[in-house]
Amino acid sequence: MVLTFLTLHTLMSYLPRSSSGSSVIISSIIKPVRFPRVWCCTHTPINQTQTAMEQLDPSNSSQVVVPHPDLLHAKISSIRMAGHSKLQIIADFDATLTKYWVNGCRGQSSHGLLQQGNPEYDVKRQELYDYYHPLEISPSIPIEEKAKLMEEWWGKTHALLIEGGLSYDAIKKSVANSMITFREGVVELFEFLEARDIPVLIFSAGLADVIEEVLRQKLHRSFKNIKIVSNRMIFDGDGHLVSFKGKTIHVLNKNEHALDMAGPLHDQLGDSDGPNEDGASVKKRTNVLLLGDHIGDLGMSDGLDYETRISVGFLNDNVEKSLDSYRKAFDLVYLNDGPMWGVVKLVSQLCSTEGD
Incomplete structure (x- = not known):
């Protein structure tokens, strides 16, 4: 299959239409990009011996795969109308x-950055990560089997956090010393959505x-339109973790049935002004833009009777092995740890009127 390369900024202003339904790859890279089983714009055959991660710099390049351009066009038009x-x-977070x-x-990750102040338990949690993470990203393990493994992993990790005496002060220090960074464009996306009172539900297995x-x-700063659905801790009067609230949320069971666990972010940050939509009113918003990095993230909209959903996947690892399954699952797939600017452009299109 020959896949077309275009500049990234043309994605929404001109999304190629294809009567054959073939995929389109849009790239912001000026130089020719090599990718397994894909042809460059010069139609030069790819060097099949190199893997995707060897050929693509994960910190600098940005590609997005559009599996079905005509279908995406139709969804954009429906949401705009x-x-x-x-x-x-x-x-997802x-x-x-x-x-x-x-x-x-x-x-x-929000799990991985935690340092409990107890080296013994930090080591134990790292050992769990080293064992379970390869299973999480393995494309060969069936979803049902993988879900059981993830439930097992999360349960053991949460038990270690409690047993190891995690405190909220340790959380603050861990975040301050962490290596966690938002994608370029996330703040602008949040600001755009907040200005239009469009709710953002952050569903996280963290x-x-x-x-x-x-x-x-x-x-x-806080954003009044953001709610978080994730594993929430319960602390005692001394600020030590004693338990977790509700059902465990892991990478393969996030869905709208966990909406009752969502707490308005502004309540946590002490800013109570502005609109506050409860679960019922959020569910009336039946057009969805879903963002995730895992095929299991598609389940985040389960339980929501949506009319139109555009799903955006970020494929950050195991690109060569996983691209085919992501291309089948998502409407757009960002490769190689791309920024959020394409999503900002997409949202601006979804919120525009026909005359814009």
Whole structure:
């Protein structure tokens, strides 16, 4: 299959139409880009011996695959016609809103950045990561089997956090010393959506209290339209973790049924002014833009009777092995830890009128 390369800024202003339904790859890279089983714009055959991660610099390049351009066109038109009052954003946090690579190293997750102040338990949690993470990203393990493994991993990790005496002070220090960074364009995306009262549900398999602290320290402001659905901690009067609230949320079971766990972010940050939509009113917004880095993230819209959904996937790792499955699952797939600017452009299109 020959896939077409275009400049990234043309994605929304001119999205190629294809009667054959073939994929389109849009790249912001000026120099020719090599990718397995894809042809460059010069139609020169790809060097099949190099892997995707060897050929693509994960910190500098940005590509997006559009599997079905005509279908995406139709979805954009449908959401625009309904108006932005019917739109909501559902987004994963780790490696979706945040970068997968930071300064050439693997960025930390909201689980991974935690340092309990107890080296013994930090080591134990790292050992769990070393064992379970390869299973999480393996394309060969069936989803049902993988879901059981993820439930097992999360349960063991949460038990270690409690047993190791995690304190909220340790969370603050961990975030301050962490290597976690938002993708370029995330702040602008949040600002655009807040100005139009478009709700953002952050669904995360991480830790709600840590995510709130990351937003507080890294963005230095709150957004009144953001709610977090994640694993929420319960602390005692001395600020030590004693339990977790509700059902465990892991990478393969995030869905709208966990909406009752969502807490308005501005309540946590002490800013109670402005609109506050409850779960019922959010569910009336039946057009969805879903952002995730895992195929399991598509389940975040389960339980929501949506009319139109555009799904955006960030494929950050195992690109060569996983591209085919991501291309089948998502409407757009960003490769190689790309920035959020394409999503900002997409949202501006979804909120525009025909005359704009």
